[in-house]
Amino acid sequence: MELYKLTARELIEKIDKKESNAGEIISCLGKRIKEVDPKINAYVRLSEPEPSISAPGPQPSTPLRGVPVSIKDNICTQGYKTECSSKILEGFTPPYDATVITKLKNAGAAILPFKTNMDEFAFGSSTENSCFGPTRNPWSLEAVAGGSSGGSAAAVAADEAAWALGSDTGGSIRQPASFCGVVGLKPTYGRVSRYGLIAFASSLDQIGPITKDVADSASLLNVIAGYDHFDSTSIDKEVPDYTKVLGSGIKGIKIALPEEYFVEGLDPEVKSIVEEAVDKLKSLGAEDKTVSLPHTQYSIPVYYIVATAEASSNLARFDGVQYGHRCAKPQNLIQMYNKTRGESFGQEAKRRIMLGTFVLSHGYYDAYYLRALKVRTLIKNDFEKLFSEFDCVVTPTSPTAAFRIGEKIRDPLKMYLSDIYTISANLAGLPAISVPCGFTKNGLPVGLQILAKPFDEEMILKVAHAYEQATPWHKMKPKL
Ligand code: GLN
Numbered sequence: 420m421e422l423y424k425l426t427a428r429e430l431i432e433k434i435d436k437k438e439s440n441a442g443e444i445i446s447c448l449g450k451r452i453k454e455v456d457p458k459i460n461a462y463v464r465l466s467e468p469e470p471s472i473s474a475p476g477p478q479p480s481t482p483l484r485g486v487p488v489s490i491k492d493n494i495c496t497q498g499y500k501t502e503c504s505s506k507i508l509e510g511f512t513p514p515y516d517a518t519v520i521t522k523l524k525n526a527g528a529a530i531l532p533f534k535t536n537m538d539e540f541a542f543g544s545s546t547e548n549s550c551f552g553p554t555r556n557p558w559s560l561e562a563v564a565g566g567s568s569g570g571s572a573a574a575v576a577a578d579e580a581a582w583a584l585g586s587d588t589g590g591s592i593r594q595p596a597s598f599c600g601v602v603g604l605k606p607t608y609g610r611v612s613r614y615g616l617i618a619f620a621s622s623l624d625q626i627g628p629i630t631k632d633v634a635d636s637a638s639l640l641n642v643i644a645g646y647d648h649f650d651s652t653s654i655d656k657e658v659p660d661y662t663k664v665l666g667s668g669i670k671g672i673k674i675a676l677p678e679e680y681f682v683e684g685l686d687p688e689v690k691s692i693v694e695e696a697v698d699k700l701k702s703l704g705a706e707d708k709t710v711s712l713p714h715t716q717y718s719i720p721v722y723y724i725v726a727t728a729e730a731s732s733n734l735a736r737f738d739g740v741q742y743g744h745r746c747a748k749p750q751n752l753i754q755m756y757n758k759t760r761g762e763s764f765g766q767e768a769k770r771r772i773m774l775g776t777f778v779l780s781h782g783y784y785d786a787y788y789l790r791a792l793k794v795r796t797l798i799k800n801d802f803e804k805l806f807s808e809f810d811c812v813v814t815p816t817s818p819t820a821a822f823r824i825g826e827k828i829r830d831p832l833k834m835y836l837s838d839i840y841t842i843s844a845n846l847a848g849l850p851a852i853s854v855p856c857g858f859t860k861n862g863l864p865v866g867l868q869i870l871a872k873p874f875d876e877e878m879i880l881k882v883a884h885a886y887e888q889a890t891p892w893h894k895m896k897p898k899l
Pocket of ligand 1: 541542543544566567586587588589590591592619726802
């Protein structure tokens with residue numbers, strides 16, 4: 420089989436058997452990218468002269484043996500441009516590595532110099548809000564890849580990457596993973612350092628793996644997880660070997676099915692595919708019960724208050740002074756700020772800055788922002804209660820399969836609704852995974868979401884792995 424089709428663990432095995440080496444793998448992926456990316460647009464700046472690839476560590480002795488990882492354009496990579504798919508960060512080349520990148524390099528990974536496409540500053544669910552144009556879904560080029568980590572998910576699905584990193588503030592790893600038929604994991608808030616991740620909403624953002632299967636997800640999490648004194652919100656808690664739980668079975672595991680996630684708005688086809696997946700879990704020995712998460716209906720409004728408030732404050736630093744784009748010939752400082760920001764933020768970024776500034780402004784702060792924080796606690800409490808009785812919660816990842824390019828871009832509310840099932844995990848800080856669970860009759864992938872209590876990534880990996888190994892979905896490849 421061609422090397423580009425293999426999972427990262429299979430590649431490592433090949434290297435160990437001396438059937439291949441890191442250099443060969445990188446050049447094979449490079450060829451594959453050249454061949455299919457013009458159709459997909461999973462990577463950005465491909466036409467620019469490429470800087471050389473960071474030298475993989477001393478290969479045979481390192482856990483990742485020089486296998487390359489693809490990185491979303493909002494994770495800082497020293498010497499490689501990191502522009503968040505935004506014009507305002509045009510030309511920004513970070514002078515340092517994000518902690519996850521340092522960890523990957525220490526584990527012997529090669530870092531690909533071109534980064535994966537995304538919605539500008541991770542604002543979106545379709546990768547259409549990118550200054551580099553949308554990423555297309557490898558399963559149907561007319562459909563979106565999901566977002567905001569659409570480039571990472573599409574690259575993995577199209578065999579243009581062995582595996583990749585994305586970031587997830589409200590679903591940006593899980594929803595594109597679901598749309599592209601790959602595995603996406605958002606770790607517990609605090610499990611993975613955010614140092615060097617260009618901030619969207621600091622109380623929600625997490626970096627996580629997007630992979631071809633669950634075992635790769637566990638292996639990549641092993642490398643990137645852990646305390647980091649550069650990120651005061653990272654938690655000093657031992658990192659287990661996440662691959663150890665794989666294959667241990669799910670007999671007697673208690674699954675909660677929240678009724679609020681299976682109502683109107685959920686596409687009937689997606690619903691029946693997810694119900695079949697739940698039946699499969701039961702046939703593997705899990706026990707299920709329908710439960711209620713009564714504050715679910717508030718998750719979208721709460722998220723769009725908290726996330727925009729934090730985003731408006733985080734984006735204040737992009738003013739043309741220190742990095743990225745600066746407007747031409749301003750007459751004074753204020754005009755320089757205004758023109759720079761006005762001409763280089765995209766529409767969705769501007770919308771979020773305005774929304775966020777509004778909810779934080781004097782007179783509205785208590786009515787919107789503070790209130791949203793209180794409801795956020797209620798949402799978190801709902802889950803806490805459930806986890807005293809259940810091991811995990813199972814839901815669809817997204818209410819629909821991938822939608823058409825252009826279908827929702829002019830209707831932000833419709834777009835926001837595609838995150839209805841993923842946002843709560845961020846608000847409550849929980850780990851959650853999306854694993855492929857079938858295809859619609861149009862041939863588009865559907866994802867199953869599994870959530871667990873904080874720091875129980877082992878549970879979601881174990882359940883996802885048991886499901887994956889009992890089904891054929893992760894083996895299917897798009898025709899390109
Ligand atoms: N789609 C959501 C949003 O637009 C989530 C994005 C994300 O997780 N970065 O905010």
